[in-house]
Amino acid sequence: MRSPASHLATLVVASLGVATATPLGAQVTTDSTRSAGLPAIVVTATRVPIAAVTAAATVLRGDDLRRQGITTLGEALQLVPGLAVVQTSSPGTRTSVYTRGGESGYTRVLVDGVAVNDPGGDHDYANLTIDDVDRIEVIRGPSSVLYGTDAVSGVIQVFTRQGQGRLRPELKAGTGSFGSRALHGAVSGGNANGGYRIGAGHTRTDGIHAFNSGYSQTFINGTGRAGRRDLGDVAVAVHYSDATVHVPTNGSGAVVDRNAFQSGERVTVGLDLGRQLTQRVEARLLLAEHRTDGGFTDRPDDVADTVGFFAQASVDHVARRSADLRTNVRIAAATVVTFGGLAEQQQQRGTLDIDSEFGPFSSTTDVERITRAGYAQAVGTTAAVAWNLGIRVDHSSVFGTFGTWRGGLAVTATPTTRLRAVAGRAFREPTFYQNFAEGFVIGNPNLRPEQATSWEIGIDQHAANGRVLVRATWFTQHFTDLIEYSFGTVPDAPNYFNVAGARARGIEIEISATLTPRVRADVGYTWLHTEVIEAGFDDTPTGFFVEGVTLLRRPAHSATAAVAWQGGRRSTLRLQAIHRGTREDLDYAANGRATLPAVTTVDLSVNAVVRPATPGRPGLAITGRLSNALDEQYESVLGFRSPGRAFTVALRVD
Numbered sequence: 001m002r003s004p005a006s007h008l009a010t011l012v013v014a015s016l017g018v019a020t021a022t023p024l025g026a027q028v029t030t031d032s033t034r035s036a037g038l039p040a041i042v043v044t045a046t047r048v049p050i051a052a053v054t055a056a057a058t059v060l061r062g063d064d065l066r067r068q069g070i071t072t073l074g075e076a077l078q079l080v081p082g083l084a085v086v087q088t089s090s091p092g093t094r095t096s097v098y099t100r101g102g103e104s105g106y107t108r109v110l111v112d113g114v115a116v117n118d119p120g121g122d123h124d125y126a127n128l129t130i131d132d133v134d135r136i137e138v139i140r141g142p143s144s145v146l147y148g149t150d151a152v153s154g155v156i157q158v159f160t161r162q163g164q165g166r167l168r169p170e171l172k173a174g175t176g177s178f179g180s181r182a183l184h185g186a187v188s189g190g191n192a193n194g195g196y197r198i199g200a201g202h203t204r205t206d207g208i209h210a211f212n213s214g215y216s217q218t219f220i221n222g223t224g225r226a227g228r229r230d231l232g233d234v235a236v237a238v239h240y241s242d243a244t245v246h247v248p249t250n251g252s253g254a255v256v257d258r259n260a261f262q263s264g265e266r267v268t269v270g271l272d273l274g275r276q277l278t279q280r281v282e283a284r285l286l287l288a289e290h291r292t293d294g295g296f297t298d299r300p301d302d303v304a305d306t307v308g309f310f311a312q313a314s315v316d317h318v319a320r321r322s323a324d325l326r327t328n329v330r331i332a333a334a335t336v337v338t339f340g341g342l343a344e345q346q347q348q349r350g351t352l353d354i355d356s357e358f359g360p361f362s363s364t365t366d367v368e369r370i371t372r373a374g375y376a377q378a379v380g381t382t383a384a385v386a387w388n389l390g391i392r393v394d395h396s397s398v399f400g401t402f403g404t405w406r407g408g409l410a411v412t413a414t415p416t417t418r419l420r421a422v423a424g425r426a427f428r429e430p431t432f433y434q435n436f437a438e439g440f441v442i443g444n445p446n447l448r449p450e451q452a453t454s455w456e457i458g459i460d461q462h463a464a465n466g467r468v469l470v471r472a473t474w475f476t477q478h479f480t481d482l483i484e485y486s487f488g489t490v491p492d493a494p495n496y497f498n499v500a501g502a503r504a505r506g507i508e509i510e511i512s513a514t515l516t517p518r519v520r521a522d523v524g525y526t527w528l529h530t531e532v533i534e535a536g537f538d539d540t541p542t543g544f545f546v547e548g549v550t551l552l553r554r555p556a557h558s559a560t561a562a563v564a565w566q567g568g569r570r571s572t573l574r575l576q577a578i579h580r581g582t583r584e585d586l587d588y589a590a591n592g593r594a595t596l597p598a599v600t601t602v603d604l605s606v607n608a609v610v611r612p613a614t615p616g617r618p619g620l621a622i623t624g625r626l627s628n629a630l631d632e633q634y635e636s637v638l639g640f641r642s643p644g645r646a647f648t649v650a651l652r653v654d
Helices: 004-015 062-067 073-077 432-436
Strands: 057-061 083-087 095-099 107-111 133-140 154-160 168-176 180-191 194-205 215-228 232-246 261-276 281-298 309-332 335-356 361-381 385-396 400-414 417-428 450-463 468-485 496-516 519-534 557-566 572-580 583-587 592-596 599-611 620-627 635-637 646-653
Touching: 057 062, 062 133, 062 620, 073 083, 073 095, 073 133, 073 154, 083 635, 180 646, 361 432
Parallel strands: 107 154
Antiparallel strands: 057 133, 083 095, 133 154, 168 180, 168 646, 180 194, 194 215, 215 232, 232 261, 261 281, 281 309, 309 335, 335 361, 361 385, 385 400, 400 417, 417 450, 450 468, 468 496, 496 519, 519 557, 557 572, 572 599, 583 592, 599 620, 620 646
C-alpha cells in the first residue's frame, strides 16, 4: 500500500495544474471570544478583519464549554440557533446535525482546517471531545464556493488549542452517572517563533440501557507551529481517536441485542505551509488527510439465533486526501483577492459478510473518486461596508463539472445597527453507497449532486450602551435533485435517482445581554418551516419525500435560554434550558408518520475555582454538571430512549 505521504505528493503535483485554493471561509471571533494564540479573523486563508463577515455566525469558546461540563461537539452545538441536533439514544450513539432544515450531510465539518466528513457529507458528532478545543465556529448558509461539497447549509470549524509561553501541564479526571469516567492530560509550551501542544485522554460510559450499552473512546490531539517572517511559517495538526459503541437496540429501538457493536479508528493530519512572496502577495499550501478504519459486528446471540438475518460483520477503510494551493493578493489596504484550487482523492475499501436463513452473503468494495477544483474570491471592507464575492468550479471523476457562487454584503447603517445579506449556490456529492453499491442494492454512478440555492438577510442591533446585542436572520433554502432509493423492477438496474425537491425557510434570533457586571443572559430562537415540493418515488405514508409534508426530525420551533453568574476567582454558575418543538419521524410499525412531542430540558452547571493559576503554578477547579435536571423522558428518534437525569463532576488542574 502506498503511504499517505506518497498520496499527498501525487495530489500536490496534480494540484499545480489547477488554479487552486484552500476554501477556508468565514470564521468569526470577537475580542470577548478570542483565545491565546488564535487571532480574531474572518477568513483564515486571507486574514481578513472581522468587519468583513456577512453571514450569520456563532462562536463557542472551548474554555466556556469546559466550565459548563460539556464534553462533546454534539452537546455544544445544541446551543447554536438554526441547528437541530439529534442524538439517537445513549451517549456515544450516532449524533446528526440538521442545519437550517437541510439534510444531515449538508454541513461541512473541519478540524484545524481538515475536512472530516465521510464522502457524501455524513458525520457523527458524538466522537469529538471538547478537552483540546480552543473554539468552534458555526457559519450558517451556503459555503460550497469556499469549501466545495457538503457545505450546503453551513460549515462547522473546530480549532484545537495551541501552545505558547513556558511549559504548561494540564490534567482532568471525572466521573458521573451511567458509570461514566474520563481522564485527560496535556502539555504545551512555546516561544516567539513557535509552539506545541499534545493532549490525550480516555472516556467511557456504561450507557443508559440494561445491557450492551457501553461506549469508550481513546484520543490524542497534537499541534505545532513555527515561523519567521523572512522564511515563512508552518503548522501541523494530528488527531487520533479509537471509539467503540455497543448497540443493544434493533431497528425499532427495542433493547434485544447483547453483542452488537460498532468500532472505528480516525486519523486526521493537516500540514499548512505559508510564505510571504512580496509585501502584497502570500502563497499557502495545505496538505490534508482524514481516514477512518472500522466496522460493525453482530454475532448470533446464541445457538438458536438462526432466523432472518441473524449475523453480520463489516470492515471499512475510508480516506480523503487533498492538496490546496492558493495565492492571496492584497490589492488595497482592506481588499484581498484569493486565487487557488484543490485536488482531492476519496477512497473506500471494505468487506461485508451476512449470515441469514436464506444462506450467506458476502461482498467487497474498492472504489475511489477524484475531484479537482478552482476558485476565486474577493473580500473587502471600508468604514461602513463589507463585501465578498466568490465563484468556484468543481470537476469530479464521477458526476462531472459543477459550478457554485456566493456573494455577501454588510452595511453599518448607524453606529449601533448593521444590515447584512448573503446569497449563494451549493452542492453535496452522492455518497459512495449511492454511487457504487452492489448486491441487494445497486448504486447509480450517473447521479447528479444534490444542490441548493439560498439567501438570507439579517440585522445586528446593539442597545443599552453595548450591553445588549440582538441578531436576527431570515433565510430561505431551495433544495433540488435530492437522491432517493427506488425499489427496482429491472434486474441489475440502479436503485438511486435524483428525483425530489424541498424548501426550508425560517428565522434565527440571538440575544445576548450583560445584566450586571457578574450576570449575563443569552437567548436563542429558531422558527423553521420545511416542505417537500417535488415528490420522490415513495409516496406512501413512510416515504421520505412525500409532496406537501415536512422534512423529518426538524422541529418547527426550538429555543435556548441561559443565565450565567460569575463569582470570585472566575467561578461560574450557569442555568440553561433547551426547548425542542414537535417534529415528525417515520413509524414503520404503524405504516405512517408519528409526531414526537415537544420537550424542554434544563441543565445546571457550576465551575468552582479552588486555586487560580499563577505564573509557574497551575490552577485547580472543580466542575459539576446536572444534565436534564427535571428527568424528562423523551425520544429524539422514534422508539429510541434518550438519557434521563445525569450528573458529572470533574477535577481540572491547568
